[in-house]
Amino acid sequence: MTRLEQVSDLQPSYDVVVVGAGPAGMAAATEAAAHGLEVLLVDEAVSPGGQIFRAITQTPLRNREVLGEDYWRGRAAADSLLASGVHYLPGATVWHLDAGLQFGLSVGGRAAAVTARRAVLATGALERPFPVKGWTLPGVMSAGAAQTLLKASGMVPQGRVVLAGTGPLLWLLASQLVAAGHPPTAILDTTPTGNWRHAVRAFPGFLRSPYLAKGLRLLMRVRRAVRVVPGVTELAIEPGASCAAELVFHRGMRPAERMAADHVLLHQGVTPNVNLANAAGCALEWSELQACFRPRSDAWGRSSIEGIAITGDGSRIAGAEIAALRGQLAGLDAACELGRMDAEARDKLAAPIRARIATYDRGREFLDRLYRPSDHFRLPHDEALACRCEEVTGRQLREVAALGVPGPNQMKSMLRCGMGPCQGRLCGLTVVEAVAAARGVSPADVGYYRLRSPVKPITVAEIASMPRKASDEKAVLRV
Amino acid sequence: MFQRLPEACDSASRTSIHFTLDGLPAEGFAGDTVAAALLALGRDTCRQTAVSGSPRGPYCMMGVCFDCLVVIDGVGNRQGCLVPLREGMVVETQAGKREIGR
Structure with a gap:
């Protein structure tokens, strides 16, 4: 290299x-x-x-x-x-x-x-956006962010650490924190309880995939060391008086419960x-x-x-x-x-690779179905910032969608959502799904943001620093 | 605040990096990004937003969310989670939008 x-x-x-x-x-x-x-x-x-x-x-x-x-x-x-x-x-x-x-x-x-x-x-x-109220507060980050800090700098969050959401990565991070000797305080599990019903038909494939053994080890290690709160159906994060954040959550019809946290780590799939x-x-x-x-x-x-x-x-x-x-x-x-x-040689080399893909692939559908986040947590809450950059709330999206805005690109013109530095990376799916829900159609019919380069912010000075030929200058200079 | 595991702050195997944060001397380790070094110092806020001035800190740590924006060596809007910490760096929290010319 x-x-x-x-x-x-x-x-x-x-x-x-x-x-x-x-x-x-x-x-x-x-x-x-x-x-x-x-x-x-x-x-x-x-x-x-x-x-x-x-x-x-x-x-x-x-x-x-x-x-x-x-x-x-x-x-x-x-x-x-x-x-x-x-x-x-x-x-x-x-x-x-x-x-x-x-x-x-x-x-x-x-x-x-x-x-x-x-x-x-x-x-x-x-990581999929998690547009609940308070997800922009300092002290709240994604589970993947905490994992990056662990891998790259050997750091773990200190104090009361609450993981909330659903998906394999949430459990993996919890097990890594346990192994590091810093188990999180609690996991608020937002996996919809009804998902099992949809996942069960894909269970035979999962049983024959390498994910089964891995998953079981992971869950057992975490459940032994961490308090798991299942069936969380509502979640909001408020600034805490004596801590970074206070989680307010519901389990079905039960009254609201509160939990203080120094770190909140959110995740609902990738x-x-x-x-x-x-x-x-x-x-x-x-x-x-x-x-x-x-x-x-x-x-x-x-x-x-x-x-x-x-x-x-x-x-x-x-x-x-x-x-x-x-x-x-x-x-x-x-x-x-x-x-x-030639194509024949390529196909021959590809055959064993495809066979290995198949052994893993048969476990995927079960995971996809089991950990599919609920509509409730994919759609933005009224008071949550759907677009973190331009600070557009779920309520604003719904109000404007009700005017008959057909898709996310028109929503941009109305509210500037998706026009900040992250270029829709953290709001794209939220905006699409909110518009689709308002129109009563599938996101497939609504479509995604039409993105254009530059896909990451660069300065004019950077563009000016690019090597150019005489013909490039001639193309823009007035004679 | 984030805490380094004992094996990750063994000064025999890891190089200390000195920098300034809002004018005050600060320290991190080689291998840290600017955002990671700030978190290890207990700084979970690194900017105020351009729209409402609310405090924000790193959310994704992988270059996606742009909430870790800081001023590094006089250049604003740098993604702290992507920039490796270097000796002598001058890091400032960013208030609102990037200033013209910075």
């Missing part, structure tokens, strides 16, 4: 540009490079691993028990990348991609354009991070089971735009193991498309 430090180290073009150095991106880049392609791997973090294997090459934690063996397995993937011929650009922002496969990248305030013959987007997942794909013009589709939009892609990860593949959790939430395997498939397909092997 060649580590690039700044944009001036970049070539003007590469065979393959991979965005994101998580399990899928590392696997795609390593695979493509193994077939002799010139590969650039661009990542926002300073070391490879993505979120799931965050800081895998430099975590200060030595006790492997804390993060668990599933985390340490990431080391092998990072080692394969280190041993490969991939050009790796860390600490970089990818702010542009178009159908001509031209990327706009920035590092440390300097920007450059790079062209690819194939683009592989492995932008991963982000969804694909679609911003770059969306801005590039890749078609999205709505998944009712996973309650999110995802880029349309085929069995190789090819999107609706020729030359752009999307892989890993960025295209469909399926977990780290499947993400790495699908990343490998995208790498193989790039090698095939760029003439390094």
